[in-house]
Amino acid sequence: IDTVWAPPSHDDVTVAWISDSIVDGSSYGPFLAGGMLHQRVGKLLGWNDCWSFATGGTGYKNPGAGSFYTYRQRVAEALTRNPDVWVLFGSTNDIGYSGIEAEALATLQAIRAGSRAPIIVL
Numbered sequence: 001i002d003t004v005w006a007p008p009s010h011d012d013v014t015v016a017w018i019s020d021s022i023v024d025g026s027s028y029g030p031f032l033a034g035g036m037l038h039q040r041v042g043k044l045l046g047w048n049d050c051w052s053f054a055t056g057g058t059g060y061k062n063p064g065a066g067s068f069y070t071y072r073q074r075v076a077e078a079l080t081r082n083p084d085v086w087v088l089f090g091s092t093n094d095i096g097y098s099g100i101e102a103e104a105l106a107t108l109q110a111i112r113a114g115s116r117a118p119i120i121v122l
Contacts, residue, residue: 014049015042016078018071018107019089021056038087047085053078059091060103072107079114086111086119 017023017038025036042050053074057064060071071088078086088107094100104121111119 012049013042013047013085014081014083015047015051015085015087016081016083017050017052017054017087017089018074018078019052019054019087020058020091020093021054022089022091023052023054024056025054049081051078051081051083054089057093059094059097060100060107061097062091062093064093070103070107072103072110075107075110075114079111083115084117086115086117088119088121090122 015038023037038050038052038054042048055064055068055074058068058070063070063073071091108119108121
């Protein structure tokens with residue numbers, strides 16, 4: 001069996017992951033340790049500087065329990081890393097909220113206001 005890996009890179013590729021528990025780590029054990037998805041995918045794609053801005057229980061509209069933040073509210077912090085790529089996950093935590101499409105668009109516009117980097121939406 002052959003394994004395919006991304007070629008070694010001499011350039012840093014900084015990636016900002018904004019998500020809920022899918023990336024934060026509570027939904028995909030025991031086959032993958034919590035909080036590792038962004039690092040594992042990044043390694044396979046040759047992205048060597050992956051940052052997780054993921055918090056379980058949140059979404060585009062749902063801030064989660066306590067003082068957590070929606071996806072758009074995390075954009076300002078993620079911009080401080082000057083990402084080369086953005087990755088956003090949809091969230092089942094937004095079920096029951098209205099205006100999700102408008103909030104997703106506002107999140108993309110907030111990213112675009114501070115970054116020209118590609119945005120991958122899953």
